[in-house]
Amino acid sequence: MTARLEGKVALVTGGTTGIGAAAVRRLVGEGANVFFTGSKEAEAAALCAETGAQFRALRVQDAASWPGLIEDVLAAYGRLDIAFANAGTESGDASIEDVGIEGWNNVVAINQTGVMLTVQHAIAAMKRNPEGATGSIIINSSMNATRPLGNYVTYSVTKAAVCALAKSAAVHCGQKGYKIRVNAILPGVVETPLIQQIMNAQADPAATRAIYEGMAPMGRMAQLEEISGLVAYLASDEAGFISGAEIAIDGATTAGMMGV
Amino acid sequence: MSDLGTKRLQGRVAFISGGLRGIGLACAERFLAEGAEVVLSDLDAEDSDTATATLARLGQAASYVRANVTSEDDWVRAVQAVQERHGAVHILINNAGTDLTGAVETLKLEDWRKIMSVNVDGVFLGTKHFVPLLAASGAAVKGGASIINVSSIMGLVGMSEVSAYNASKGAVRLFTKSIALEFAQKKMPIRANSLHPGFVLTPLLNAGFQRWVDAGAAEKVQDLIDSMAATTPIGRLADPAELASAAFFLASSDSSYMTGAELVIDGGWTAQ
Numbered sequence: 001m002t003a004r005l006e007g008k009v010a011l012v013t014g015g016t017t018g019i020g021a022a023a024v025r026r027l028v029g030e031g032a033n034v035f036f037t038g039s040k041e042a043e044a045a046a047l048c049a050e051t052g053a054q055f056r057a058l059r060v061q062d063a064a065s066w067p068g069l070i071e072d073v074l075a076a077y078g079r080l081d082i083a084f085a086n087a088g089t090e091s092g093d094a095s096i097e098d099v100g101i102e103g104w105n106n107v108v109a110i111n112q113t114g115v116m117l118t119v120q121h122a123i124a125a126m127k128r129n130p131e132g133a134t135g136s137i138i139i140n141s142s143m144n145a146t147r148p149l150g151n152y153v154t155y156s157v158t159k160a161a162v163c164a165l166a167k168s169a170a171v172h173c174g175q176k177g178y179k180i181r182v183n184a185i186l187p188g189v190v191e192t193p194l195i196q197q198i199m200n201a202q203a204d205p206a207a208t209r210a211i212y213e214g215m216a217p218m219g220r221m222a223q224l225e226e227i228s229g230l231v232a233y234l235a236s237d238e239a240g241f242i243s244g245a246e247i248a249i250d251g252a253t254t255a256g257m258m259g260v
Numbered sequence: 261m262s263d264l265g266t267k268r269l270q271g272r273v274a275f276i277s278g279g280l281r282g283i284g285l286a287c288a289e290r291f292l293a294e295g296a297e298v299v300l301s302d303l304d305a306e307d308s309d310t311a312t313a314t315l316a317r318l319g320q321a322a323s324y325v326r327a328n329v330t331s332e333d334d335w336v337r338a339v340q341a342v343q344e345r346h347g348a349v350h351i352l353i354n355n356a357g358t359d360l361t362g363a364v365e366t367l368k369l370e371d372w373r374k375i376m377s378v379n380v381d382g383v384f385l386g387t388k389h390f391v392p393l394l395a396a397s398g399a400a401v402k403g404g405a406s407i408i409n410v411s412s413i414m415g416l417v418g419m420s421e422v423s424a425y426n427a428s429k430g431a432v433r434l435f436t437k438s439i440a441l442e443f444a445q446k447k448m449p450i451r452a453n454s455l456h457p458g459f460v461l462t463p464l465l466n467a468g469f470q471r472w473v474d475a476g477a478a479e480k481v482q483d484l485i486d487s488m489a490a491t492t493p494i495g496r497l498a499d500p501a502e503l504a505s506a507a508f509f510l511a512s513s514d515s516s517y518m519t520g521a522e523l524v525i526d527g528g529w530t531a532q
Contacts, residue, residue: 166531167528167531167532170493170528170531171493171528171531171532173493174492174493174494174495174527174528175493177495179494181494181528188517216444217440217441217444217445217519217520218444218517218519219444219447222517223517226514226515226516226517227517229513229514229515229516230509230514230515230518232514233509233514233515238502238505238506238508238509239502239505239506239525240502241458241494241498241499241502241503241525241526241527242506242523242524242525242526242527243493243494243527243528243531244493244526244528244529244530244531244532245523245524245525245526245531246524247521247522247523247524248518248520248521248522249515249517249518249521250517250520250521251444251517251519251520252437252440252441252444252519252520252521253520254520255437255438255440255441255519255520255521256437256438256441256520257441258441258445
């Protein structure tokens with residue numbers, strides 16, 4: 001593994017499993033000191049033991065708990081260079097006809113308000129870096145930002161919203177003269193533990209797997225490490241001129257229609 | 261940059277059109293530092309000072325073939341040269357391009373055809389003629405072979421008096437998505453993505469700005485560069501090396517699930 005991120009400090013929300021945990025592993029592997037948040041204590045302890053990363057239990061939508069987290073990061077390492085706003089949910093979501101106000105509010109709180117708070121507090125921390133405001137913020141959106149799902153209205157809406165949030169924050173940072181970049185990534189179907197659990201719970205797991213794999217023209221789901229590769233690139237100084245971008249990583253799913 | 265020389269493209273062969281200057285040359289330098297072998301093409305004669313001096317500087321892993329991207333015969337020769345020298349190709353960068361500006365009613369048809377020929381025909385012909393070798397070589401590397409088509413932010417948004425360039429770069433964007441779908445659907449081990457640079461400090465940008473200066477749009481080229489920097493959220497223009505690092509990411513196994521995608525490298529210019 002290369003050490004592009006040596007000396008950098010990273011924060012990953014929703015880091016205990018799936019895309020977040022893979023990002024923690026990759027960022028540590030490239031030399032960063034990593035803090036991650038989440039709610040699954042057992043998974044968090046195992047990941048800390050494996051990687052040396054530090055864990056803080058945090059609900060991203062809980063505005064009051066953010067200043068404490070940032071102070072912990074700065075107390076430990078004196079700076080923040082990378083934030084991966086990854087925590088997300090579809091719990092309680094449904095179609096436009098069926099979604100209840102509680103389900104809608106839960107998904108908006110985590111996917112949209114949680115991302116806003118992550119970016120807001122990351123910028124505040126990055127402004128305190130000794131050499132001035134520097135850093136890279138990466139928001140985990142979804143291909144459903146551009147191709148919304150009928151049965152997950154809130155998820156689709158929030159994933160589109162955070163793309164606009166990334167652009168607004170990127171433009172703001174530019175106007176303020178901060179060297180802070182903000183970008184959104186839009187993954188297709190990723191083979192996360194959650195997806196594996198869903199597949200294995202079906203009467204015919206292989207048939208369910210085939211459906212998921214068939215969603216992408218590439219004919220397979222993304223592996224977790226493939227998403228971390230993009231996160232690590234955007235986190236590094238190599239992506240120093242990329243800001244306000246939406247980057248699809250979806251095996252051509254949103255590139256157009258498959259032929260006949 | 262800290263990860264230069266980590267040889268993440270060891271064993272891979274890249275072909276770069278328009279490789280003697282600007283973004284193409286920066287890609288060649290980066291890929292060589294990552295352990296790749298590189299074949300460049302450009303319009304300069306093989307014994308020209310530019311070609312020989314550049315090759316001498318790049319070292320033995322680089323070689324050159326003179327090719328006009330608008331000529332199908334030249335592409336056939338280029339593929340033959342790569343086949344003979346390396347027997348494989350894993351990365352194709354369709355980078356050669358030209359520009360054209362001016363009020364639409366003043367554009368000459370022959371100039372329109374020339375820019376379409378270089379920017380669009382060139383990408384089509386390069387893809388068409390390299391696909392068999394890319395398909396044969398791609399299975400051997402994680403993530404497959406990678407085609408990187410250099411479009412522009414001008415392939416995403418319009419700009420006044422840039423109609424021909426806009427049209428040509430927009431064509432590259434959708435051509436790339438279509439071939440990405442085609443290769444994916446046929447299970448061919450080739451990915452295809454488009455790069456969308458914003459304002460990059462290249463000879464092409466300088467020449468274009470000089471024409472605006474000549475037309476009275478500004479006093480000197482540096483004034484135009486400064487005003488572009490001021491309208492870019494990041495506050496500066498890009499260095500060609502920053503485009504090369506993006507091309508390197510798309511060429512490497514790290515981008516193995518990316519195909520049919522657009523990578524915009526514009527310092528936030530199109531986000532405003």
